[in-house]
Amino acid sequence: MITKAFLLFLFSDSLLIYGLIKSTGKSDWTKSDEIINLPGLSVKPSFRQYSGFLNIDKGKYFHYWFVESQRNPAKDPVILWLNGGPGCSSVIGLLTENGPFRLMDNGKNLTINNESWNKIANVVYLESPAGVGFSFSENEKYVTNDDQTAKDNLAAVLIFFQRFPYFRHNDFYVMGESYAGIYIPMLANLLLKEPNVNFKGVAIGNGAVDVTSLGTSVIEFLYSHGVIGSSQYSQVTKLCCGSTPIRYCNITISKTPACKKMVDFIQSRFHDSGLDPYNLYDVCAYKDKKDVNGLPCVDPRPARKYFSSYAVRKSLNMPEKSLWDGPCSQRLNYTGQTSTVRGYVTNLVKAKKRVLIYAGDSDMMCNWLGNLWFVESLGYKEIEPNRPWFYKDPKFGKQIAGFATIFNGIDFVTVKGSGHFVPQDKPLQAYTMFARYLQEKPY
Template sequence: MNFLSKLVLSLLAFKATQAIQTSFQPIDFPAPERELAHILPGEYTQLSHAAFPGYGVRVKRTEGWCDTGVKVYTGYLDVAQGAKHMWFYFFESRRSPATDDLVMWVTGGPGCSSSMDMLMQIGPCTVDPSGNGTLYNPHGWNAEVNIFYLDSPVNVGFSYSEFGEEVYTTEDAAKDAAAFAFIFTEAFAEFKGRPFHLAGSSYGGRYVPVFASEIWDMNRSAEKRGFTPINLKSIVIGDGITDAKETILAYYDMACTSASVPPVLDISTCVRMRRALPRCRELLTASCELEQSDLACTAATLFCENELSAPYRVTERNPYDLSDNECKGGIHALCYPIFNSISKYLNTPSTRAQLGVDPAVGVFVGCNNTINAGFRERFDSYRPTSFYVSSLLERGVDALIYVGTYDWICNWVGNIRWLEALEWHGQAAFNAEALSTWAGGEWKAAQVEGKTGKLLYATVQGAGHMVAYNKPSAAVAMVNKWIGAREV
C-alpha cells in the first residue's frame, strides 16, 4: 500500500472516530429508567443500551409543532457505531398517552419518507397547500394511539449516513427498524409491555411483515440479552404490495374489467394483456420465486411490465386512483401536488431547525430514487413475503389488510388473491367466509381460536392508494376499531 493510500485510510478512520464521538455521548438506562416526559426541548438527549452495542437514540421534545395538544418528539436512531442515522417523529395519543397502544408506521416506496404519509393523510397535522405551514388534522391517527413514524431505510427522508452506507433489501432494513423499536420501548419504562402494532402502506406490504418477524424473533432472546420483549399484537398493511406477482397480474382486472371502475383501456389492448397473463404467471413463478435467478427474473419482469403495466401507464392516468384520469403534478409528485408542498415545507430552514434535523442532511426528497433502484435491482419485491404473514398469524399475531377499491398500483384484486392462497391454519375458514359490509366498504375475517391470530381483509370503497387522504373519517375509524376490538 503506497503512502497516499495509507493517508486516505488514516483520514477516513479519523473521521469515523469523530463521527462516533459526536453521535454518542450516551445516557445509559435502565439505571435509572426514564420517562418520555422527562425529555426536554432544545438539545438532544442521547441514549444507548448494552444489549444493542453500536446503536443509540437522540431524542428531543419539539414544542409548538404540528399538534399543540399533545407532546411531540423528534430524533434519530444512530446505527453502526454512528455511521447510519434514521429519523423518526413521535406523537402522543390525544386520548390517553399513559395507557393507549403504541404504533410504529413505515412508508413504502421503497425509499419514500414517512413524512409524506404523515403530512398528507394520517398525521396529527397536514401540510398547508402553500407549503408554508401545517393544519390541524381532526382525523389524525394519534386519536387513540401513541404513534411514531420512521424514515427507513437509511438515507430516506431526513435519515442519512456518514460514509455513503446504503440498505437495499427489506431483511437488512428490518434489523435497524427492530432495534429502534426495542431501544425506544426499553428506554422509556411506560412503554414496556405496551401493546405494539406495526403499520405501513404501499411497499410497507413487504416491510411490515418482515420487520414484525424480526421483532418476534428478537423477542425470543430478549430476556437473556437484558431487555423486555415487545408486546407485538398486530400488523396493519394499507394498499400493500405483499405479493408482487399477484399485484401485477391483477393490472389486467383493474384496467380491463369492471372490478373497480368501468374498463379504462381499449378492447384490443385488453385482449393482448389477457393473452399474456398465463405466460407472465409462469415466468414470474419460475424465474423470480423458484429459481431466484437475477438474469431470468430480469427477463420475466421486463416482459410482464411491458405487457401488463405499460398499457395503463402510457395513458398518463393516475396509477394511484383509477377514478382520476390525470396524473396531476406529474409522476415525480406521485400525481398529488401536495407532495411538492410537503417537500417545500420540510426544506424550510426554520422547520428543519425546529425539528432538529441534522445539518449533515441535504435537501429533503420525499422519495429517494437511488434506494428504489437498489431494491429493484435486487428483486426485493419478489421475495416470498406472504410466508412472513402466515408465520406471524401462526404465532398469534393479528393482521389487518385494507385496500382502496380505486387503487390500481397496489390493487384489491391482487391482495385478495394472495390472501386466499395464504397457507395457514385459518385458510379454509377465511376463504369460506362471505364478504360483509362496514361503513367504509366490505370485509371478511377468520381466526382459529387458540391457534392463530386473526386475519381481517377490508376494502375502502371509493378510495385510491392514499386511503386516509380520500376517506379520512372511514380510515381513522377503521384503525381505531381494529386497535381496540380487532374489527372494522
C-alpha cells in the first residue's frame, strides 16, 4: 500500500518540479539524469536520453532508462517497456530488442537500430522489481510478489511523471513480453484508477497470460512441429486427458504418476535437449546449453561486460559500486501468485482500453497457440477472422509478416518465424506492427 507520507512526498516533489520548470524549462533532477556520452556509440544520438533511479516507497530504488522520441517528443506517446522473468532486466530489451541501440557481441560497441520503437514514441525501460539489473532495495531480506510489483510499478510510473511532468498529457501505453504478461495487466488495472495518467492501452508479446492454456497448448505445439512423435502425443493425451479433447484438459495438473512422468518427459524435450525454448528454429547461443542467469540458450556475457564497465555505469548515472546482476536476477526472492490474467484483461476491455496480444510463432516457452486459446476463452466476438498481415521487405517488397485475428476489444497478432523476443528476431515486422497499433491502422 502507498502510504500517506509517500503521497505527501510526491505532492511536495511536484511543487518543487513546477518551480524549477517555470524558471529553467527542465527540472534539476532531469538534468542530472541526462546521458551525455554513452560508451560504445560512434555517433551522437539526435534525441535526449536519461538514466537514474526512481525512489519507490520503503527504500526501493528502480532504475529507469528513458529515450525520447526521434520524431516529436512533445506529442508522441510514452511507452513503458517491461521485460519478464520474473526478474529479467528491461535494459536488455533496450539493447537487444526495440531500443535505439544494439549491443554487439564484443560487449563494447553499440550499433544503431533502424527499427527502434523510439522513432515514433518516447520509451521508458524500467528495471523492475527491486533486485533486477541496477534496481535495488535497502532491505537485504527484501522479498516481493506479483501484487507488490504491480503497486511498485504504479509508484514508479507516478514518480516518472513527477520527474518528467511535460510528458504527463501524452498518450501512455504499457508494453512488454513474457512474464510481463502478468506485470502489465496488473499494473494497467491500477492505472485505470489514476485520472492524471493518460493511459490508453497495453501490448503483450508472448505473454505468460494463463498457465493452463500455455501448459496444455505446448503439447500441441511440440507435436505439430515434430518435436514429439505420434505415439508420445497419443500417450500423453490418453494418460492425462482420457476422452476429453486436449484443449479442454488441464495438463498442468498431473492426474496420475503415469501422466506426470509423460509430461515431464515432453517438457524435457524443449528445456533440456539443446533446443532453444525461446525459438525452436534458432541455435542455442550459449555453448554449454545451460540455463545461464535464468535464460537458457542466451549468452549473457556481452551485456555483463558492457555494464561492468565503470565508464558505462558512470554515463548511466549509477553509483560507482553499483552492481548489474545480469540479464535475469539471481538475487531476487520472488513469489508468483497469478495463474491467469483473465479478470485483469476483461477489466481493460470493459474500460475501453486498447489491448494487443502478439506472439512469435516459433516460441515454445509462451507459445502462440496458448496465447490464442487464452484470448478465445474470454468470449469476445470475432470481428475479423484470421488473415495475413504484411510488411515491406527492403529487398523483396510486400511480404507476409504473420496473421491477425481481431476480436471485439482485443487484437491478436502472430509474427511469422519469430521466437519469444519478437523485436529482436523480426525487428522490421515488430516495428511495423507497433506503428500500426499506435496509429490505430489495420495490421
